[in-house]
Amino acid sequence: MKAFVTTISAAALLLLATSSAPAGRPAADAPCKGQIHANPGFERGTTGWTAGPRIVVLGDAARPAHTGRAYATFAGLDVTRTDLLRTTVTVPADCDLTVRFWVRTTTTETSRGDYLNVGLAVTGIPPKTRFSLAFDGGSQWRQYAMSTGTAPTERTATASFVASETAGNGVTAFDVDDVTFTLS
Numbered sequence: 001m002k003a004f005v006t007t008i009s010a011a012a013l014l015l016l017a018t019s020s021a022p023a024g025r026p027a028a029d030a031p032c033k034g035q036i037h038a039n040p041g042f043e044r045g046t047t048g049w050t051a052g053p054r055i056v057v058l059g060d061a062a063r064p065a066h067t068g069r070a071y072a073t074f075a076g077l078d079v080t081r082t083d084l085l086r087t088t089v090t091v092p093a094d095c096d097l098t099v100r101f102w103v104r105t106t107t108t109e110t111s112r113g114d115y116l117n118v119g120l121a122v123t124g125i126p127p128k129t130r131f132s133l134a135f136d137g138g139s140q141w142r143q144y145a146m147s148t149g150t151a152p153t154e155r156t157a158t159a160s161f162v163a164s165e166t167a168g169n170g171v172t173a174f175d176v177d178d179v180t181f182t183l184s
């Protein structure tokens with residue numbers, strides 16, 4: 001795993017070194033269009049994300065990513081703990097932002113002890129949990145979506161994934177991939 005992470009980092013550095021900055025892109029009249037996160041599928045590790053110490057990004061042939069090689073996983077350890085994965089984007093005035101993401105759940109849990117809360121905090125709106133995904137969400141990748149709505153001013157939007165696990169009832173791993181931030 002360590003070797004893989006090193007490879008990813010090297011690849012990320014290479015990308016940084018070879019791609020020039022998007023110079024001259026006007027910020028003022030950004031169109032409400034396109035996917036705006038630089039690392040939606042974790043192919044560059046946790047670049048662009050705030051990740052807790054136990055969130056790892058894996059490339060595992062036995063547990064393939066939704067797309068690409070990597071995904072974020074809240075690995076089940078059967079201990080009582082909470083882990084956070086979070087990122088923030090800017091939503092231009094008069095734009096709507098739709099956050100789409102894929103989750104896969106692998107569990108040996110026998111009670112409702114483990115869950116993944118997905119939230120969206122938007123400037124001017126109290127933070128809100130949009131999805132509370134339980135341990136029995138299924139072992140196939142499944143897509144979810146949440147939106148900010150529009151506003152006349154520029155805002156920030158923070159998407160957060162908070163996994164909670166309790167010890168003693170079994171192990172749950174929540175995998176997350178392809179978290180896209182699309183303006184419209």
Ligand SMILES: [Ca+2]
Binds near residue numbers: 042043065069071177
């Ligand atoms: Ca991926």
